[in-house]
Amino acid sequence: MKVAILPTISTSFIVISAVLVAIGWYHIVNGRQKQHQTLMLWGAGFALAFFLIYASRTVFVGNTSFGGPEDLKLAYHLFLFFHIALATAAGVFGIITLVLAFNKKFARHKKIGRWTAVMWLLTAPTGVVVYVLLYLLYPGGETKPMIDAILGV
Numbered sequence: 001m002k003v004a005i006l007p008t009i010s011t012s013f014i015v016i017s018a019v020l021v022a023i024g025w026y027h028i029v030n031g032r033q034k035q036h037q038t039l040m041l042w043g044a045g046f047a048l049a050f051f052l053i054y055a056s057r058t059v060f061v062g063n064t065s066f067g068g069p070e071d072l073k074l075a076y077h078l079f080l081f082f083h084i085a086l087a088t089a090a091g092v093f094g095i096i097t098l099v100l101a102f103n104k105k106f107a108r109h110k111k112i113g114r115w116t117a118v119m120w121l122l123t124a125p126t127g128v129v130v131y132v133l134l135y136l137l138y139p140g141g142e143t144k145p146m147i148d149a150i151l152g153v
């Protein structure tokens, strides 16, 4: 069996990041600011590592197409779109949440941070479902290098 090593690593990073964010949330609800800050920064670090792996894979290797049955294709793509929209929104909200925290605007940080955390906690499981559908349940489809497409080679 061909192991899709980079997607496995990047999906694990999303899961680790979400677990850190969940624990970080638990700490701040219990008033532990130092632990909250540390866990959220590690959570953001793993999210960034995921994004860097995903983005470089997209540019240098390409995206894997869905290798499952034809009649699941539409449902898969709708689900994938939902996951990407969530992940993108969580990324943008994550940056705003961090900026507000470092500027000590904690009231707004708290309000927006809740949305960020909820979005990220949904991004992780939906990402795992995409990974399972794309790499575990069905053989992955063709991979088209984006850079080849751009350069026309």
Ligand code: HEM
Pocket (backbone or CB within 6 Å): 021, 025, 028, 029, 033, 036, 037, 040, 041, 044, 094, 095, 097, 098, 101, 102, 106, 107, 109, 110, 111, 113, 114, 115, 116, 117
């Ligand atoms: C992307 C990373 C972060 C996320 C997603 C996040 C999320 C949250 C959430 C959800 C709350 C509200 C908890 C609740 O009452 O339900 C909160 C509160 C808070 N966060 Fe963060 N946080 C992040 C990073 C940070 C950092 C780096 C700091 C420190 C510089 C920080 C400091 C605080 C403080 C002081 C509060 C309490 C605010 C208050 O009760 O008025 N957070 N954060």
